[in-house]
Amino acid sequence: MAIAVLTLLLTRNLFSVIVLSGIYSFLMATILVALDAVDVAMTEASVGAGISTVLLLGALSLCKSEEATPAHKPWLPLAVSLSVGALLVYGALGLPGFNDTAAPMHQNVVPRYMQNEVDVPNVVTAVLASFRGYDTLGETTVVFTAGAGLIALLRRRKKIEPVESGRKDDA
Amino acid sequence: MKNDLVLRVIGKLLIPFILLFALYVQFHGDFGPGGGFQAGVIIAAGIIFYALIHGVATTRRIVPDCLVETMLASGVLIYAGVGLAGLLFGGNYLDYFVLDPNPVLGQHRGIFWVEVGVATTVSGVMLKIYYMFASRSGSED
Numbered sequence: 001m002a003i004a005v006l007t008l009l010l011t012r013n014l015f016s017v018i019v020l021s022g023i024y025s026f027l028m029a030t031i032l033v034a035l036d037a038v039d040v041a042m043t044e045a046s047v048g049a050g051i052s053t054v055l056l057l058g059a060l061s062l063c064k065s066e067e068a069t070p071a072h073k074p075w076l077p078l079a080v081s082l083s084v085g086a087l088l089v090y091g092a093l094g095l096p097g098f099n100d101t102a103a104p105m106h107q108n109v110v111p112r113y114m115q116n117e118v119d120v121p122n123v124v125t126a127v128l129a130s131f132r133g134y135d136t137l138g139e140t141t142v143v144f145t146a147g148a149g150l151i152a153l154l155r156r157r158k159k160i161e162p163v164e165s166g167r168k169d170d171a
Numbered sequence: 172m173k174n175d176l177v178l179r180v181i182g183k184l185l186i187p188f189i190l191l192f193a194l195y196v197q198f199h200g201d202f203g204p205g206g207g208f209q210a211g212v213i214i215a216a217g218i219i220f221y222a223l224i225h226g227v228a229t230t231r232r233i234v235p236d237c238l239v240e241t242m243l244a245s246g247v248l249i250y251a252g253v254g255l256a257g258l259l260f261g262g263n264y265l266d267y268f269v270l271d272p273n274p275v276l277g278q279h280r281g282i283f284w285v286e287v288g289v290a291t292t293v294s295g296v297m298l299k300i301y302y303m304f305a306s307r308s309g310s311e312d
Contacts, residue, residue: 055304
C-alpha cells in the first residue's frame with residue numbers, strides 16, 4: 001500500500017495515477033475486511049476501485065494524459081497537509097484501543113443496538129436503515145442532490161454547443 | 172471496443188452474474204454484508220461494463236435517460252414514502268414497528284423498502300454521472 005501511494009506521488013502520467021488509485025482502494029478494502037468492517041470494505045471496493053476509476057478514466061479522455069508541471073512550489077500545501085496529518089495521528093493515539101469493550105463509544109447506545117429488537121442479523125443494516133433511518137434518508141437525499149446538480153451543470157453546457165447536442169440526441 | 176470478441180463473450184457471461192450478485196447483496200443485506208448502497212453501485216457497475224463494451228449509444232437504448240432520471244428521484248420518494256406510511260399507520264415518521272401487526276416483521280418490511288429506495292437512487296445517480304461523462308467525451312463508442 002505504501003508502495004502504491006509513493007508511486008502515486010511520483011508518477012506524472014495520469015492514466016497510471018488512476019490505475020494506482022484503484023489498486024490503493026482495493027488494498028484499503030482488504031484492510032477493512034481485516035478490521036471486520038465488511039460492509040465498508042464492499043463499498044470501498046465497488047465505489048473506490050470500481051466506479052470512481054471508470055469515472056476518472058472518462059474524465060481523463062476529456063483532457064491531456066500528462067500532469068502539467070505546477071506553476072509554483074508546493075511547500076505551503078505540503079506543510080499544511082503534514083501538520084494536519086500529524087495532528088490526526090496525535091489525536092488517534094488518544095483513542096481507546098481496537099476491540100476495547102470498555103471504550104466509551106460502546107457504553108451508550110451500542111448495547112441497545114446489540115439487543116437487536118429489530119431482529120436483523122446484520123447489525124450494520126439494522127443501524128443504518130432502522131435506528132439511524134433519518135441519517136440514511138439524509139444520505140440518500142445527498143446522493144440525489146449530487147445527481148440533480150450534475151444534471152443541471154452538464155445539461156447547460158450541452159445547450160451552448162447545439163451542434164454536438166443534436167448529434168448526441170440522435171445517437 | 173465493439174469488435175473485441177473476448178470482451179464481448181466475457182461481458183455476456185459476466186453481466187448476468189453481476190446483476191444477480193447485486194440482487195443478492197440487496198436482498199441478503201439483512202443477513203450478510205451489503206445493502207442498498209452497495210447493490211446500487213454494483214447494478215450501475217454491471218451496466219457501465221456493458222456500456223464500455225458496446226458503447227454508450229447502445230446502452231442508452233436499453234437503459235434510457237428518462238428511466239435513469241426517474242430512478243434518481245423515485246428512490247428518494249420510496250424512502251420518504253416508507254416514512255409517510257409509518258405516519259399513516261399511526262406511528263412516527265420512519266417508524267417501522269407499525270407497518271405490520273407483528274413489530275419485528277414491520278421492521279423487516281420497513282428496512283426492505285428503505286434499502287430498495289437507496290439502491291434505486293444510487294444506481295440511478297451512478298449511471299447518470301457515467302452517461303454525462305461518456306456523452307461529453309464522445310470517444311467511448
